[in-house]
Amino acid sequence: MKKIIAALFIGIAINNIALADTRIIIETGDSKTDIWLNEKYARTSFIENNSDKNSPDENNPDENDPDENGSELPPGDVIKNFSSGKNYMIIDKKKILLDMSSPPMFFEEMTSDTPKKKSSQKINFTYKNRGSGETIAGLKTTKYEVSAQGRKCFDIWLTKDRIYGQAMKKLGYFSDSEDDDDGSESICEQANADDNEKYGFPVKIIATDAEQDMLVVEFKTNVKAPRKYLSFPAGYKIMTMTEMIQDAMARQLPE
Structure with missing residues (x-):
């Protein structure tokens, strides 16, 4: 179903029962989502089915960089902080945490005048x-x-x-x-x-x-995630999507 990948970025709060480190691998079409989560964080990797990568590699974070292999998959893992409800894309190559929780400023301006779609009748x-x-x-x-x-x-x-x-x-x-x-x-x-x-x-x-x-x-619980995998990577700069776009545009301007 087409919302499978997009829904990963939504997230909802549930009860306060502690969740031990858990791993879920879900196959959808020609790709897989490899999810690790616990009570505080969830981290999702997107993997092509023809890829031989089947586990997180701490020593080679750029292995699935689309700039290197032409992949259409997202350019990094997505980590969710359940406490804040925010999602961040981990771009290892640039040591950036991209805050995906709010759309770019220009996108909000473009959609502000768009009429809201009326709720469709509930289908049983x-x-x-x-x-x-x-x-x-x-x-x-x-x-x-x-x-x-x-x-x-x-x-x-x-x-x-x-x-x-x-x-x-x-x-x-x-x-x-x-x-x-x-x-x-x-x-x-x-x-x-x-x-x-x-x-x-x-x-x-x-x-x-x-x-x-x-x-x-694959579904396993009470298994230990790789060291520091379910936490924010140290030394990474947090950027909003607006800041990322502005930075990319500035780099293209002639000096």
Whole structure:
């Protein structure tokens, strides 16, 4: 589902139950998201499926730099501070923490006069229980067929594992946002966490076109993250997106 990557940057607050270091690897199409999180931080790496990188490399932070390999993936890991609710992109090559929590100043000016999209009518989704599903990444699942307005949307494997659910809610991974709705979504793409949370949390999704939209390939908790991985890197300069753009423009001006 097209919001899978974008939703990583939303995040929501949950209860105060402490979450031990946890790792989740999710495959979506031709890429993977490798997520480490605990009670204070979450850090996400974006990896192409043809990449042989399968774990954080403290000694080679530039390994996945798109400037070097032409990748369309984000130019760095994203770290979220759950306390402040802010997301930062870690750009190791320039030793910069890019604050992604607010849009560039010019973007706000461009959109200030844009009329707000009216809330669309809520669509009711039907979840048909198809029985016990496979065990995926150590998680027991139940398979459901999800339909809307008489049309089958996708098959989904849900788990009621408490720790997995806690991690997904903390990430806000399947939360929805009206601000992200640009009116281009199909009916089936409008399903969100409110519709399926009472049944469990998604571990695998296969759309009606038989393409695999999402699969959890690894889930481990009570595992120790790499040293200093779930913390802000020392000595990095924090910049807003506006400052980053202004800096890039200044570099292009003739002296």
